[in-house]
Amino acid sequence: MRFERRLLARDRGSGLLRKFWALPWSFVLLLGLVAAVGYVALYSAGGGSPEPYAARHAVRFGFGLVLMLSVAMVDIRLIARLAWLGYAAGIGLLASVLAAGQMGGGAQRWIDLGVMQLQPSELMKILLVIALAAWFHRASHERVGNPLFLVPPLLAVLLPAVLILRQPNLGTALILVALGGIMFFAAGVRLWKFALVAAAAAVAAPIAYDNLHAYQRARITTFLDPESDPLGAGYNIIQSKIALGSGGIWGKGFLQGTQGHLNFLPEKQTDFIFTMWAEEFGFVGAISLLTLLAGVILFGFLVALRCRHQFGRLVAIGIASNFFLYVFVNVAMVTGTIPVGGVPLPMISHGGSAMLTVMLGFGVLLSVHLNRDADLGAARD
């Protein structure tokens, strides 16, 4: 990909410090609030103790903050230039966990980094957003209309999706595809083309389903309808609904959630942390948390709208949408609105992989914000 190397009109020599002060600190504060909610909820999930979840959550947030601010200092043009290299690295990581899993004889989804476990599928979502943004950055509106131009990015979405599917992790694969769809939409791909792909998928799905092993089908059935397994996922959803509902308007109070503390609520520190929070702080607490999370998403959209280059716009909207998908799928799951499982609530749930990748994405988002007026070269016809 060719980018013109003209220097910014603005003074670059002013140094990192000035750039640092130019950061939108209100956004950083917002993230801090969200992480604080996570700390409180995890403190409660730990039975009223910083151990074993909350303290580690705080450490991870600190680490994530440093990572985010460091990435924010990177010039957006460098990120754009490395887009496809990053994508290739992500694919390599996905392939290596798959290979390790196959050799180990079981499903493997993460790489052990010692201090934490990295799930390449989480990282892949950010890398995919950047790669697609780089691709569509080159495209004029006419070019986006050319179906042949859309084939490479389509493959770029499907390749990681298939690798994640093989792990097997249907939920994350679907979220990745949805994220790809959002990127295509934001880039200006015509709606009828989405309809075409959706129709093709609708035709292919039953054929693919027929070719699956019985155990793979069972996995899909449980994924789509957890209540069919009333002792596993279904039980969790029922208990989650009871916990949420019994929280009422004002909640049972901090550390007073009976469902959570009596261990009716499984996985309360990961997938069901929102339930934990909403049982203790009620409807008011739940809506407040949703508002904070919506604020994070809104910031992403504002960055996108204010950016003066297509690459930045697309990156910003992709990162915001990635965060949205996490929030929506998780909260919809614990409220029994949509029947899926296994998606954490980033920045709140216990577990490092989602938080760090989300904060890495926010670092890129901040870089877009700081370089919103940068010249990344124009599209070609």
Added chain:
Amino acid sequence: MSRREEERRRSVFTRRALVLGGMQFAALGLLGARLHHLQVREGPRYATLSDENRLSVRLLAPPRGRILDREGRVVAGNDLNWRAVLTAEQAVDVQATLETFSRIIPLSDAERSRIERDIRRRRRFVPVLVREFLTWEEMAAIELNAPDLPGISVDVGSARVFPEAEHLAHIVGYVAPPAEGETENDPLLMLPGIRVGRAGIERHHDRVLRGRAGTVQLEVNVVGRVIREMNRQEGVPGADVQISVDAEFQRMVRAKCEIGTSAVVLDARNGEVLAMATQPSFDPNIFSSGVSAEQWREWTRSRATPLINKVTNGLYAPGSTFKMVVALAAFEARVATHGETVFCPGHMDLGDTRFHCHNRHGHGWVDARAAIKVSCDVYFYEMARRVGMDRIAAMARRFGLGVPLEIELPGTRAGLVPTRAWRQARGHAWNLGDTLVHGIGQGFYQITPLALATMTARIATGRAVQPHLTRAIGGQPVQGTRAEDWPSLGIPERDLRLVRDAMWAVVNEQGGTARASRLPAGLGQMAGKTGTTQVRRISREQRERGFNAATLPREFRPHALFVAYAPHDSPRFAIAVVVEHGLSGSAAAAPLARDILADAIRHFGGQRLAEAAR
């Protein structure tokens, strides 16, 4: 690209970003509305559910499938088992409840720690077994004290019973509680008192027999009383498995076997196991209610190894019963013709070593038929020398020796037929002397009685029948009941006929080694082969002093073997008998095999008549 083009791109993006943003915030609004519904409108209802009532999901254990014998007799069934269970979510204080319980029915420390461990490991709504096989008095005591025992309930489970007890123990197997970590795949295994197959058919067909758990969702109040049933999903009962063994015949066979004897009877036409006896045995019912430490020590320390099925796990050298395989290997390799004779002077010299025939005076000129009939060792030394060990081993494998068999008894040994490569891989040279010794079935062989019976069935039919036990699952017959289901061995019928004729001569001709063991009149004729395998090498001095194995201490006496099939003209039964330290195949094993085959012909022949009469 022009500025106008860039403007256009930006305006398209802005429009679409607003659409996307609108959709995303609408979706979040939807979640807010959902939360409002759950927490504000339905809040009081859920608060009641949370405070006063609990949702409880219970598993419904399906009955374990039964195991039936050939005639449909139950050889593994279910009996009622009254037991006390504890559901943690219904107990106010688990410790207090257990304390009160043990004042009524004393619990040992081991039981206590097992119960506490189970409670920690399982979901709070899953009942944990406290005590099973309750008597009426104990049940009454629990019911009487029910108010002081929150969380405890009495329910009826099932206990596995084996009506045939030790007669079928090694075939049917036994059941025991699942091991640690085994419970994760199947929620059914979390149920209190559940048993899984640990050996034999119970283990092989465990999945089939187990069935699938049903569930019932209950709304219960704080003390555990069921308010109403909300949702019920019936489980799938375990399927019955019918095995080919005839329990009555099995008992007849076992009655004839002494300690250390094993015998197996196959239907030669299709490999179905009709009886499989090994002595001593054990009572599998003891496993159902838990084996005591002393009982276990007694079983595992006993030199007679009651837990081990010698038919499938006893490893023996086949001795002279192996000679048919050597003859067939020689014919196939075309190193000998049927009528070709070899002179037996009573020994064969190879370098400095003298290889003896069991008949010190020699058999004179013998051809293949005569060599099998009188079990001449020199003839087979010569055949082994000509054909070589590797071709002998290849032929042995085709007859099911030294290869895994398809029998449904987990742990069955494949055994061993040595080859030159096998010996060399262990750092030893294979020399011609080894070949000679292995030509008469002695040496490194490790063969199970089951494999010998399989070999015999294959000689009798010329087909690669596999020994098996399953006749039907859930009433559906399984494949392999007809002779045509089994592929041909690919050995010329002419060669097989000669070998069968020689085996007939072993029993029915003057001079045959099992001449004394003909079938009683009216039951047809059987064909067989004797074998005697040394447990210890006979030294030169012993031989010169006029060796007599009968003077040895029992554990050094040779094993006695016999393989046979009957009737000779249309083979139906194949048998292998091994009498440990029985001295000689013709004296100890052949008469036993004859008696068993006579029983088989009377028993199954009589049945056929009865069926025809109906």
